[in-house]
Amino acid sequence: MIKRDLVSILDIRDDFNEIVNLGLKLKRSRYQTNPVVEGRSMGMIFEKSSTRTRVSLETAMYQLGGNALYLNPSDMQMGRGETVEDTSRVLSGMLDIITYRAFDHANVVKLAKFSSVPVINALDDKEHPLQMIADFMTIAEKIGSFQGKKFSYVGDGNNMVNSLVLTCAMTGMDISIGTPKKHAPDQSFIDEARKIAKQTGSKVALTDNPAEAVESADIIYTDVWVSMGEEKQREEKERDLKPFQVNSQLVKNAKKDYIFMHCLPAHKGLEVTEEVCESINSVIFQEAENRLHSAKAAIVYLLSH
Ligand code: CP
Ligand code: NVA
Numbered sequence: 001m002i003k004r005d006l007v008s009i010l011d012i013r014d015d016f017n018e019i020v021n022l023g024l025k026l027k028r029s030r031y032q033t034n035p036v037v038e039g040r041s042m043g044m045i046f047e048k049s050s051t052r053t054r055v056s057l058e059t060a061m062y063q064l065g066g067n068a069l070y071l072n073p074s075d076m077q078m079g080r081g082e083t084v085e086d087t088s089r090v091l092s093g094m095l096d097i098i099t100y101r102a103f104d105h106a107n108v109v110k111l112a113k114f115s116s117v118p119v120i121n122a123l124d125d126k127e128h129p130l131q132m133i134a135d136f137m138t139i140a141e142k143i144g145s146f147q148g149k150k151f152s153y154v155g156d157g158n159n160m161v162n163s164l165v166l167t168c169a170m171t172g173m174d175i176s177i178g179t180p181k182k183h184a185p186d187q188s189f190i191d192e193a194r195k196i197a198k199q200t201g202s203k204v205a206l207t208d209n210p211a212e213a214v215e216s217a218d219i220i221y222t223d224v225w226v227s228m229g230e231e232k233q234r235e236e237k238e239r240d241l242k243p244f245q246v247n248s249q250l251v252k253n254a255k256k257d258y259i260f261m262h263c264l265p266a267h268k269g270l271e272v273t274e275e276v277c278e279s280i281n282s283v284i285f286q287e288a289e290n291r292l293h294s295a296k297a298a299i300v301y302l303l304s305h
Helices: 009-027 052-064 084-094 105-114 129-142 159-171 187-200 210-214 231-240 284-304
Strands: 041-046 067-071 097-101 119-121 150-154 174-178 204-207 219-222 259-262
Touching: 009 129, 009 159, 009 284, 041 052, 041 084, 052 067, 052 097, 052 284, 084 097, 084 105, 097 105, 097 284, 105 119, 119 129, 119 284, 129 159, 129 259, 129 284, 150 159, 150 210, 159 174, 159 187, 159 204, 174 210, 187 204, 204 210, 259 284
Parallel strands: 041 067, 041 097, 097 119, 150 174, 150 219, 174 204, 219 259
Antiparallel strands: none
16 A cells, blocks of 8 residues: 655545545544554654644544654754654654644655655645645535635735645635735645646635625635744734734625634734634634544545555
8 A cells, every 4th residue: 555645735635525524424423433543653743833733633543542642853853963854764663644743844745755654744834734624624514515615815825825725726616815915825836726726617816905805705714924933024924914804894895604714823903803703703613623523534544545
């Protein structure tokens, strides 16, 4: 069996809907162990902070009948210069699956290349594929279908929007991205998404007008303005992104029954107001809980393919 990785959401392009459905199924059997995972161990290398990703992965492994080891690089020999290549070959000789939250996407690619067991990207500077499974589970639960719906992302053109634009294109959902020109998403992700969108019939639009981005939206999504590792740009980003705050004025442009999503953590008063987060349209905590069920789906899928 050739091992499968989840470094980019494109790695599961053909099976994405199947994995979302698996997540929804596993949600209904929360404490059931799974024969594919029983007795298996996951290593979790986390270079950056985490609440949801860490807790969901550790809990998922426990509930499925396996175990998880949280590995802080500064406690590992990696922190003293052991290479990613060697770390990967050593860990994959002992573990059954590895997750990696890294500053640099190239290191996740390298870890996967040298590993004989599946590697999951637990967020890097380019992508956050695990979050996509949870987000689309939530959309399936709240809206029912993806094709032809309008997804609006407003805020910083960061790792989240890179993964979101690909996933919207993959699932046939239209996406409209509102960012200042200076903080627009990585063009290579937009180009790739547009190629996929041609096949699925979805539309990928970019604008620097936030009201236009959310016009008639089914979903409004935002994320922090300053991602982990970008702290030096705080002042500039907070200034430039101010007109892109998701607030009660902006959401008036969306459909009445739109849903508000955020991968969290949220910085209330910056990218979103407290009012929108706490509104009846907000599904952020259902979305966060789905990180657990979607983590299980990713693990079960990778260990059985
Ligand atoms: N959404 C998300 O990945 O959250 P954490 O940084 O808490 O893991
Ligand atoms: N864009 C954010 C997402 C956090 C889950 C970051 O990378 O910090």
